[in-house]
Amino acid sequence: MQSEPHPAVPRRERLWVGVTTAVFGLWLVLWALVVPAFQAPDEAAHLDAAVHVATGSGWPAPGTMHVTNAVRAALQEQADGDSSTWSTVSGLLTAHPGDSTTVNQMSQHPPTAYVVDAVVLRALHYGSLRWDHALVALRLVDAVLVTPLALLAWASVRRVTRSPRAALLGALALFAVPQLASIGASVTNDAPTLLLGGVVVWLATRLLTGDLRRRTLLTTGVALGLLVWTKGTGLPAVPFIAAVTLAAGAGVLTFPRRLLRTVAVLGVTAAIGAWWWLRNLVRFHTLQPDGYAALRPARPFPDGQGPSVWHFLDVSWGTLTRTFWGSPGQRAQVSIGDLLTAVLTLVVLVVLVGWAFRRGRTRRAAWCLAVFPALLLLVQTASSARAYLDTTQVAGTQGRYLFPALLCLVVLSAVAWRRLPLPGRGRAALPLVLSVAFPAIGTWGIAVAAGWFWNTASGPISAASVDRYEASGPVPFALVAVVGVLVVVGWATVVVRLWAPSGVSSRTP
Structure with missing residues (x-):
């Protein structure tokens, strides 16, 4: 042309x-x-990766990062029903510390997007947010x-x-x-x-x-x-x-x-x-x-x-x-x-x-x-x-x-x-x-x-x-x-x- x-x-x-x-x-x-929360492809893994970075857990080698027990607990709360009883992010991290045995495959990617998500979570004081509200906040940032x-x-x-x-x-x-x-x-x-x-x-x-x-x-x-x-x-x-x-x-x-x-x-x-x-x-x-x-x-x-x-x-x-x-x-x-x-x-x-x-x-x-x-x-x-x-x-x-x-x-x-x-x-x-x-x-x-x-x-x-x-x-x-x-x-x-x-x-x- x-x-x-x-x-x-x-x-x-x-x-x-x-x-x-x-x-x-x-x-x-x-x-x-x-x-609904966690119903987008791999959304639990993406949120978990953002939490890993936000809490200062670093970015491990591919195949070695594991889903936090806090995110697994959030999945269980969602399955149980009424959102009025769901926990804050800090509540989940305190009640369910550490990582599970489930592999989070997202560490095969660069951490760039998750650093952005972590900055957003910290700016919103994510610990005081109910976990589904923190998730929707990240969804709206992506939108x-x-x-x-x-x-x-x-x-x-x-x-x-x-x-x-x-x-x-x-x-x-x-x-x-x-x-x-x-x-x-x-x-x-x-x-x-x-x-x-x-x-x-x-x-x-x-x-x-x-x-x-x-x-x-x-x-x-x-x-x-x-x-x-x-x-x-x-x-x-x-x-x-x-x-x-x-x-x-x-x-x-x-x-x-x-x-x-x-x-x-x-x-x-x-x-x-x-x-x-x-x-x-x-x-x-x-x-x-x-x-x-x-x-x-x-x-x-x-x-x-x-x-x-x-x-x-x-x-x-x-x-x-x-x-x-x-x-x-x-x-x-x-x-x-x-x-x-x-x-x-x-x-x-x-x-x-x-x-x-x-x-x-x-x-x-x-x-x-x-x-x-x-x-x-x-x-x-x-x-x-x-x-x-x-x-x-x-x-x-x-x-x-x-x-x-x-x-x-x-x-x-x-x-x-x-x-x-x-x-x-x-x-x-x-x-x-x-x-x-x-x-x-x-x-x-x-x-x-x-x-x-x-x-x-x-x-x-x-x-x-x-x-x-x-x-x-x-x-x-x-x-x-x-x-x-x-x-x-x-x-x-x-x-x-x-x-x-x-x-x-x-x-x-």
């Missing part, structure tokens, strides 16, 4: 982007309040971290397509992935990873669309360094940014100059984030030791049986699609529907493969943006295949592991959908249909989750569900209802604005 001037964004467009971002933040808050993803999605799509309407739809598309909200509004090291991954992708779109300034290059290196310092799922972003900086400015800058810029940005990244991974190579002779090693020991296949490619692909496909779109719960036991997630995946893949990479102004950017999600999928599949061969279990496949590159998929989708060969009326109606479909999928997702968790998995929410929430939820149900109403009103406002003839234009100003 050649370097071309990009017009200023009108004030009215900025206003609607701000509204959409605020609604996305409220959407995350709603998920933080609806999902704040993930909220800018809507703004970054708009900015990235806007930069590549130059379409105000496509950009606003790009931000609205985040609501169509209920799993994103479920993960982003939980206690997890994925929250800062999502934010930093979004920043890296946005900066990549700027580089690919002609922003060749040194400060943009430096900022990219800093953001990438922080990303790889936070979680291993950020490591595939390193070759991604290398590909971006080598491609950025082609036809304007010579190849030696672009190569020098690539070395520079990777040098900044290494100075900030490489130390943890070099430490692993020196101490453990591997880039990321397996914190699950003690939980999933190696074992041979039963006599007469062996690895099955079909079984591996079948389980991987089902797990990836389900846990990408919407499968909340500690063990991903809730699903917004296997048929729905399969259809959504197939539609997106067909549109992406068919129209995102065709000749045109955005072709080079599209190929570069595809590198990040492709590498994440490849690394995850290779790791899962190795685990399957060693342990006979198809494990480690999670659609949420693609979320650091989610904005790449959003931008590619925006490019592809705009190129669909539709008749005049169909082309005009498509963005309007999508503007309704995105919030509708999100609404279905949270309705399924709420029904599962608060109506004993037996159907939609009811009066009995409200009673259960009042008994063991972290806040009064009225507050949840208010947040839900604000989200619906926000959705309706943005959708009406997109449908209005004088709404957001599809043309470049």
Whole structure:
């Protein structure tokens, strides 16, 4: 893509982007309040890791950190019922000192996210908080971290397509992935990873669309360094940014100059984030030791049986699609529907493969943006295949592991959908249909989750569900209802604005 001037964004467009971002933040808050404590993936382990750091217990080697007895006691209190009897964090630490025999696998990651959580806990004087309130406080901090993803999605799509309407739809598309909200509004090291991954992708779109300034290059290196310092799922972003900086400015800058810029940005990244991974190579002779090693020991296949490619692909496909779109719960036991997630995946893949990479102004950017999600999928599949061969279990496949590159998929989708060969009326109606479909999928997702968790998995929410929430939820149900109403009103406002003839234009100003 050649370097071309990009017009200023009108004030009215900025206003609607701000509204959409605020609604996305409220959407995350709603998920933080609806999902019961410890029901997000690995949330007990994430909270326990934060408590380890907050209490000064350090960061032990992978596989050697154990869940505190205090967190195990909190799990037991939750299972017993009424939240009015639940203990404070100090009460749990005093009554249940020390560590259990249960391995906490989170020490396989850098401690970065948990240091942030520990700072928050200390600032809130966590010892005096009831344990579920401390957990919700960390959830809300993560929700704040993930909220800018809507703004970054708009900015990235806007930069590549130059379409105000496509950009606003790009931000609205985040609501169509209920799993994103479920993960982003939980206690997890994925929250800062999502934010930093979004920043890296946005900066990549700027580089690919002609922003060749040194400060943009430096900022990219800093953001990438922080990303790889936070979680291993950020490591595939390193070759991604290398590909971006080598491609950025082609036809304007010579190849030696672009190569020098690539070395520079990777040098900044290494100075900030490489130390943890070099430490692993020196101490453990591997880039990321397996914190699950003690939980999933190696074992041979039963006599007469062996690895099955079909079984591996079948389980991987089902797990990836389900846990990408919407499968909340500690063990991903809730699903917004296997048929729905399969259809959504197939539609997106067909549109992406068919129209995102065709000749045109955005072709080079599209190929570069595809590198990040492709590498994440490849690394995850290779790791899962190795685990399957060693342990006979198809494990480690999670659609949420693609979320650091989610904005790449959003931008590619925006490019592809705009190129669909539709008749005049169909082309005009498509963005309007999508503007309704995105919030509708999100609404279905949270309705399924709420029904599962608060109506004993037996159907939609009811009066009995409200009673259960009042008994063991972290806040009064009225507050949840208010947040839900604000989200619906926000959705309706943005959708009406997109449908209005004088709404957001599809043309470049």
